[in-house]
Amino acid sequence: MSAPSLNFYDLTRDELLALASRWGFPGVHAARLWSYVYLEGMEAWTEMAELPARYRGKAEAELAFHRLDTADEKHSSDGFTRKYLLALADHRQIETVLMRYTGRVTACISSQVGCAMGCVFCATGQMGFMRHLTTGEIVAQAMHIDAVLRGTHADAALAQADASSPHARHERLRNLVLMGMGEPLHNYDSVMKAIDILRDPSGLSIAGKRITLSTVGVIPGIIRLADESRPFHLAVSLHGATQAEREMLVPVAKKWPLDALMDACRYYIAKQQRRIFYEWTLIEGKNDSAENAHAVGRLLQGQLAQVNLIPLNPTAGFDGEPTGRDAAKRFQQILADYGLPSTVRQRRGIDIAAGCGQLAVAKPR
Numbered sequence: 001m002s003a004p005s006l007n008f009y010d011l012t013r014d015e016l017l018a019l020a021s022r023w024g025f026p027g028v029h030a031a032r033l034w035s036y037v038y039l040e041g042m043e044a045w046t047e048m049a050e051l052p053a054r055y056r057g058k059a060e061a062e063l064a065f066h067r068l069d070t071a072d073e074k075h076s077s078d079g080f081t082r083k084y085l086l087a088l089a090d091h092r093q094i095e096t097v098l099m100r101y102t103g104r105v106t107a108c109i110s111s112q113v114g115c116a117m118g119c120v121f122c123a124t125g126q127m128g129f130m131r132h133l134t135t136g137e138i139v140a141q142a143m144h145i146d147a148v149l150r151g152t153h154a155d156a157a158l159a160q161a162d163a164s165s166p167h168a169r170h171e172r173l174r175n176l177v178l179m180g181m182g183e184p185l186h187n188y189d190s191v192m193k194a195i196d197i198l199r200d201p202s203g204l205s206i207a208g209k210r211i212t213l214s215t216v217g218v219i220p221g222i223i224r225l226a227d228e229s230r231p232f233h234l235a236v237s238l239h240g241a242t243q244a245e246r247e248m249l250v251p252v253a254k255k256w257p258l259d260a261l262m263d264a265c266r267y268y269i270a271k272q273q274r275r276i277f278y279e280w281t282l283i284e285g286k287n288d289s290a291e292n293a294h295a296v297g298r299l300l301q302g303q304l305a306q307v308n309l310i311p312l313n314p315t316a317g318f319d320g321e322p323t324g325r326d327a328a329k330r331f332q333q334i335l336a337d338y339g340l341p342s343t344v345r346q347r348r349g350i351d352i353a354a355g356c357g358q359l360a361v362a363k364p365r
């Protein structure tokens with residue numbers, strides 16, 4: 001028998017139902033299979049006792065669960081963050097992060113191997129671009145984190161550790177950020193399909209309000225998101241409030257200039273009636289002065305916006321220091337004077353290089 005040609009995690013529920021119909025089976029079997037996988041976390045055909053043998057045999061011949069094996073994992077010293085190095089079928093690797101905050105757990109998912117955007121302070125950008133991830137590879141990251149949370153991960157030691165956690169027994173993945181390796185809007189179709197699968201109400205059912213996608217400012221993608229009325233949060237990495245300053249940190253600002261980016265953001269807000277989260281990496285002496293804060297204030301004043309300030313996380317390829325707490329507070333106060341709410345992101349997972357802008361993998365040999 002030849003190996004199954006389809007990855008289950010590439011399929012939406014409608015596609016799975018359509019496949020069943022093409023094979024001559026009622027949709028109810030496909031719906032049961034879907035809930036076995038996404039509600040009960042099963043991947044072994046033998047566990048799926050309620051599937052009729054003929055349908056199960058056909059599905060097993062055609063479909064495979066391309067899970068991502070853990071090549072390495074690191075736990076932060078404070079216990080709040082875990083970083084997984086996951087292996088892809090072509091031996092490339094990606095990183096996926098589980099972050100615990102008070103009362104919630106969030107998965108930070110990658111959308112590409114490497115990144116073409118080249119933000120100078122970002123370890124993924126310093127790697128360059130290797131390839132887009134498939135829908136199935138994006139979904140499988142979320143399923144990996146969900147399996148860890150359910151304590152049914154293949155790694156027995158890890159499963160045991162999770163089962164002994166006070167949070168573990170009934171925990172499911174409920175929060176997702178597409179802020180891992182890669183620019184999600186550069187891989188638009190695969191990312192959107194993956195989000196659709198993860199939001200499916202009869203599956204993992206992650207609510208749109210608990211999903212945030214972060215872009216460096218890919219204007220065509222922002223317009224498309226607005227036109228398609230995608231119901232999740234959008235974060236836009238700004239980092240500089242003038243064209244010249246932004247270009248120094250975010251090279252793709254040359255292709256998608258600040259003025260045009262602001263037009264696209266206003267269009268998105270008007271169409272979606274939804275605020276944009278602007279991300280600002282605070283780099284000491286580079287973009288953290290009072291003057292910089294006023295420039296941000298003038299740029300965003302009047303927009304339905306929130307600014308997330310992220311003190312720089314160290315990477316090997318960028319020589320810079322994070323802004324200190326007092327300067328960050330002063331920056332926040334100036335933004336508040338312009339009516340702009342802001343937060344200073346909690347620094348998590350820095351000791352295992354799992355913070356914002358720190359994800360990277362070695363090139364395959």
Ligand code: SF4
Nearest residue numbers: 115117119122125182
């Ligand atoms: S910050 Fe995001 S868009 Fe920029 S290089 Fe890193 S992964 Fe790519």
